[in-house]
Amino acid sequence: MEKIMVMGAGALGSLFGGLVANAGYDVTLVAREWHVAAIRKHGLRISGLTEITVDVKAVTSPEAAEPPDIVFFTVKSYDTETAAKQLKPCIHEETAVVSLQNGLGNEERLSEILGAEHVLGGVTSYGALLKEPGHVAHTGVGDTFIGELDGEISKRALRICEILNDGGIKAEAVADVRKKIWEKLIVNAAINPITAIARVRNEGLLHGELRWLMEATAREAASVARCAGVNIDVEAAVKKAVEVATKTGKNESSMLQDIKRGKRTEIDAISGEIVRLAEKFGMEAPINKTLHALVKNMKYQA
Ligand code: PAF
Numbered sequence: 001m002e003k004i005m006v007m008g009a010g011a012l013g014s015l016f017g018g019l020v021a022n023a024g025y026d027v028t029l030v031a032r033e034w035h036v037a038a039i040r041k042h043g044l045r046i047s048g049l050t051e052i053t054v055d056v057k058a059v060t061s062p063e064a065a066e067p068p069d070i071v072f073f074t075v076k077s078y079d080t081e082t083a084a085k086q087l088k089p090c091i092h093e094e095t096a097v098v099s100l101q102n103g104l105g106n107e108e109r110l111s112e113i114l115g116a117e118h119v120l121g122g123v124t125s126y127g128a129l130l131k132e133p134g135h136v137a138h139t140g141v142g143d144t145f146i147g148e149l150d151g152e153i154s155k156r157a158l159r160i161c162e163i164l165n166d167g168g169i170k171a172e173a174v175a176d177v178r179k180k181i182w183e184k185l186i187v188n189a190a191i192n193p194i195t196a197i198a199r200v201r202n203e204g205l206l207h208g209e210l211r212w213l214m215e216a217t218a219r220e221a222a223s224v225a226r227c228a229g230v231n232i233d234v235e236a237a238v239k240k241a242v243e244v245a246t247k248t249g250k251n252e253s254s255m256l257q258d259i260k261r262g263k264r265t266e267i268d269a270i271s272g273e274i275v276r277l278a279e280k281f282g283m284e285a286p287i288n289k290t291l292h293a294l295v296k297n298m299k300y301q302a
Contacts, residue, residue: 001026004163005068007087008075009035009058011128012100014136016072018044019167021056028057028065036060038134048137050168062090070096070160072122073110077103077269084113091118096156098122098146102254103269104185104277107149120157121177122146123184126169140248143170147177182225182232183240188270190218190241192255193291196265196298199256203249206242213287214241220287221274227281259298267295 002025006017009029021027021044029039039058046052059065067090075083080101091097097114099106100122110119127140146161148154157173164171174180191202194213198204205214215238222237258265271292278285 002069002159002163003066004028005030005062005065005071007062007071007073007097008079008083010074010076011130011136012124012126013072013074014044014130015046015050015126015128015138016074016100016124016164016167016169018046018052018054018056018136019050019169020163021167022052022054023163023166023168025163025166028059028068030059030062030065033060034133035130038132042134045135046138047131047135048139049141050138062087065090067092068095070163071098073097073099073106074101076264077101077106077266078264080106080109081113084110088114096120096160098160100124100144101269102184102188102266104181104273105269107181111149116149119149120146120160121149121181123177123180125184141170143172145172145174145177145180147174147180149177151175179230179232182230183237185270185274186218186221186225186232186237187241187244189221189274189288189291190214190238191245192253192265193217193267193271193295195253196255196259197291197294201249201256202245202251202253205245206249211242214245217241217287217291220285224274224278224281224283224285224288227283228277255295259295265295267292271295 004027006013006029009031017027017029036058043053043055097118098120107121124144125142129137131137161171161173218238218241222232222234225232255265271288274288
């Protein structure tokens, strides 16, 4: 049986790792000290849509685990480089590393450090919240897409999806994972910074000026995607942002939560990457650039 590691097991990584461990797989979570200590003492508790307590291995560094065959890489986008360098000496020739992170550019950074042959892209809209050390809430069922960066539907991508499915997680191997990553990125770019700046729940974007701003941001981000060679339908992307803001209306976006808790946000990997790519292709992305500048200068206010 494969050895599975979750590198950066916060809310989502703990949920996925816990569900897969519960299906009988050999899983090790690599997480923060306080989370590891609680899991070792009481097991990992999952509450909400799933109610279980799982006995799962937990360590604070990848060196403390056996060399993994599959790694679910769920660290915050700004920690990608540091975590990948830590992971590098711990993997073997055949290890597959699946990024399930937010934003753009994570797979490229992982490929540079680990070697492109190890890296698969992934995207998920499952919802999870870290309630307290050792306890994660399963707050939403979504879709998970996994794919090779060259578009092949490989055996390993299918096997990774099978493992997730065994854990009760909907997952599909796709040829166009970059497009799926962009689709999520556009939604995040249109919802997260505006909710963080205006301090509103997602439903606060559905009316008036903020509705206009959300739609204009999504439209601009989708145009950048097209310039970058990703076949996104611009108006469908705008509709999708509105749909997600409607469906998750009562939620506070992850970026608003980060700002309120005084934590660093993932704005660079979201709006920042859109602006970087726009400039690379000689385009302007003034709305995303403005949102990026404003969130960067909020200094993670509590
Ligand atoms: O980051 C988030 O908060 C979520 O991805 C989403 C879908 C924007 C809803 O809040």
